Amino acid sequence: MTSERERLTDLALTLQHDVGKYVTRAARNLPATDIPAALLDMLVADLYQTDGAQSALSVYDARLAASGVDPAQVPPVIRDQLVVLMSLEAEVRAHHGASVEQARALAIAVDDACRAFVRALGENRDDGASS
Amino acid sequence: MSAAARRPPKVLLVDDGERYVELAHALLRDYTYATRCELPGPCWTCARRPGCTLTHAHDWGETEQALARHRDIDVVLLDMHFELPEERLVRTGSDDATAAEPTLARRRALQGLAILARIRALRPALPVILMTSTEELRLRGADAAADEYVTLAGADGFDARALGLLVERVLARATVPAFGSDYEFGQSPAMARLRRDALTLARTSLPVLITGEPGTGKSALAEQVLHAVSGRSGPFVTVDVSALPEGLVGAELFGSARGAFSGAVDRAGRFEAAQGGTLLLDEVGNLSLEVQRMLLMVLQERRVTRLGEHHARPVDVKVLAATNVDLREAVRQGRFRADLYARLNPAAGLTVPPLRERREDLPALIARTVYETFAQGPDAALLTSYLRAAGLPPGLRARARLAGEKGLGAERDEPKQALDFAFSESALAALERHGFPGNVRELRLLVANACLLSLSDALTAADAGRASAGEARTVPIPERLVDELIAKSWLPPARGAVRGSGGVADASAGERDEHDGWPPVTPRDQPRDVARDLERHLYERLYAETDGDFEAMAAQLLRGDARENARRVQLRFNQLGLRVRS
Numbered sequence: 036m037t038s039e040r041e042r043l044t045d046l047a048l049t050l051q052h053d054v055g056k057y058v059t060r061a062a063r064n065l066p067a068t069d070i071p072a073a074l075l076d077m078l079v080a081d082l083y084q085t086d087g088a089q090s091a092l093s094v095y096d097a098r099l100a101a102s103g104v105d106p107a108q109v110p111p112v113i114r115d116q117l118v119v120l121m122s123l124e125a126e127v128r129a130h131h132g133a134s135v136e137q138a139r140a141l142a143i144a145v146d147d148a149c150r151a152f153v154r155a156l157g158e159n160r161d162d163g164a165s166s
Numbered sequence: 167m168s169a170a171a172r173r174p175p176k177v178l179l180v181d182d183g184e185r186y187v188e189l190a191h192a193l194l195r196d197y198t199y200a201t202r203c204e205l206p207g208p209c210w211t212c213a214r215r216p217g218c219t220l221t222h223a224h225d226w227g228e229t230e231q232a233l234a235r236h237r238d239i240d241v242v243l244l245d246m247h248f249e250l251p252e253e254r255l256v257r258t259g260s261d262d263a264t265a266a267e268p269t270l271a272r273r274r275a276l277q278g279l280a281i282l283a284r285i286r287a288l289r290p291a292l293p294v295i296l297m298t299s300t301e302e303l304r305l306r307g308a309d310a311a312a313d314e315y316v317t318l319a320g321a322d323g324f325d326a327r328a329l330g331l332l333v334e335r336v337l338a339r340a341t342v343p344a345f346g347s348d349y350e351f352g353q354s355p356a357m358a359r360l361r362r363d364a365l366t367l368a369r370t371s372l373p374v375l376i377t378g379e380p381g382t383g384k385s386a387l388a389e390q391v392l393h394a395v396s397g398r399s400g401p402f403v404t405v406d407v408s409a410l411p412e413g414l415v416g417a418e419l420f421g422s423a424r425g426a427f428s429g430a431v432d433r434a435g436r437f438e439a440a441q442g443g444t445l446l447l448d449e450v451g452n453l454s455l456e457v458q459r460m461l462l463m464v465l466q467e468r469r470v471t472r473l474g475e476h477h478a479r480p481v482d483v484k485v486l487a488a489t490n491v492d493l494r495e496a497v498r499q500g501r502f503r504a505d506l507y508a509r510l511n512p513a514a515g516l517t518v519p520p521l522r523e524r525r526e527d528l529p530a531l532i533a534r535t536v537y538e539t540f541a542q543g544p545d546a547a548l549l550t551s552y553l554r555a556a557g558l559p560p561g562l563r564a565r566a567r568l569a570g571e572k573g574l575g576a577e578r579d580e581p582k583q584a585l586d587f588a589f590s591e592s593a594l595a596a597l598e599r600h601g602f603p604g605n606v607r608e609l610r611l612l613v614a615n616a617c618l619l620s621l622s623d624a625l626t627a628a629d630a631g632r633a634s635a636g637e638a639r640t641v642p643i644p645e646r647l648v649d650e651l652i653a654k655s656w657l658p659p660a661r662g663a664v665r666g667s668g669g670v671a672d673a674s675a676g677e678r679d680e681h682d683g684w685p686p687v688t689p690r691d692q693p694r695d696v697a698r699d700l701e702r703h704l705y706e707r708l709y710a711e712t713d714g715d716f717e718a719m720a721a722q723l724l725r726g727d728a729r730e731n732a733r734r735v736q737l738r739f740n741q742l743g744l745r746v747r748s
Binding site for chain 2: 045064154157
């Protein structure tokens, strides 16, 4: 495994932990209707104060910058969905129903994309090892 | 029936942040939680719940505290990544000293595995759900470290419903001893009755009086069953009344205010320390009449007044009292208050039978002792040394194999995953003949000694290349060794003991001081530590008596060629941490 490969692996694992897991904590647990306010507050915190004061998108950008990995190496779908998520902030903070539902779906999609990124690296690693 | 079927499962959360706690507070309401706070009752009824940060452990240190406080944890939810300062991180026990030092980032990323290893050393069969996935572990280049009690949460980690189902599945297949306790009841009718009564009383608020000969396991019953099953969230606190100077017992139990007596400081007593939990008053028959009066008031009013104070503090404590003296006789003689005796609920008291009255439990007790002797600590290191020397895979567990039965003590292990300590028919017969005046404590000491000495012997043979691969997986326990250990038993015979050919022959020894210069044993001591202390003391004494002549020591300790055995004795001498004096 090259050092570049190691950096990419570390970044994937970091994104899965620091972004994917965090944005879906409440999102995966929202009931379809009558969502308690406490859970909505948790969702807001997960998305827009993911790392204390930082939003999920800010955390993503910071981890990517710190990794030294070429952004082109990372599936763009993760950041694209985060950008949309950020655009919903005002409506989600206002507990607007449709926006909350959209944010929930996007958050889960971000986590799924992060996990798929990790899985793909693992599979490629196995391919490399066997070749 | 599992513990989980009778009460909500108790979960310990181990996470450096608060996210799982928040999630649990919001969604996982079917559980109770192992908390680090002193308040009684389940987490959900706690007034501090909003914003509470005491419901979980943030690092290994706090995990260890929680495990000590809660003997009845059913499952641990353990995070993998711990973003903690370096000084709060721990290493795995298997870290290879010759390997490159892992980076701080890696240690943080895999801290869950290090904590898992520590949990395993304390609670080998406690189910743990690790908040990671196989992909993550594989990419980290880490072993799954998955034993049969570890489950990886994968994508279920933050999905409360999926996580709840996962917990249920884990608990359903868990084989932690029934009632969440480590207490070995065995199969005898006497112990079956004790088990039934203990479990009933554990769930009540009533005081419980436990009687039985020394070494029968009264303290273990108190902690591992009566406290563990009670569902009380507070700590288990014990006080050995006989070990305290008479003048200090009151202050120790009830606390003191500055100036209450010479040298007194403001200090909570054991009653307050046990708030929300259980207090064991061991050797309660030794209390002075004045302290008995004060204890009676606490039991009646459920309030405690520190010495030197005038206001009483409410206490919510389940009181257990243990003794090996006949309290009824003490009442008749005026040494024990009749009203206090009545308050201790003697009608529903528990009597732990002596080992000689439940010989059918010997196999289970031997199996448990063999397993626990090598589960952790220095003796686990000896096992590891042997496995390495014999070319066996690391991580094999110790298991008792008794003549005529299959291996015990690691029943869930396949044959290839265990190292067998084989007790021959004659060795077992020697044990069965013995009266065990020291009861379970003596049995554990004897079995631990036999296994350790035999393993030392096997290690010597393996080091010398004398063990064949086929023999290496079995460590025989010879009859002559068991006979020798029984013959050197230091305990006086118990009243009414059935003395066998290997038993203690001197009836007058029954009047001897039980300690007789030996290290004192307190109820809180772990049997493993007691065994080691006693063995160390024996070796020290023989070393002094023989002027450091290992051959002479071997002649006293072991049968056979003393010259050949001298090396074995010296090896054990060193393992016990003793050093040759120049």
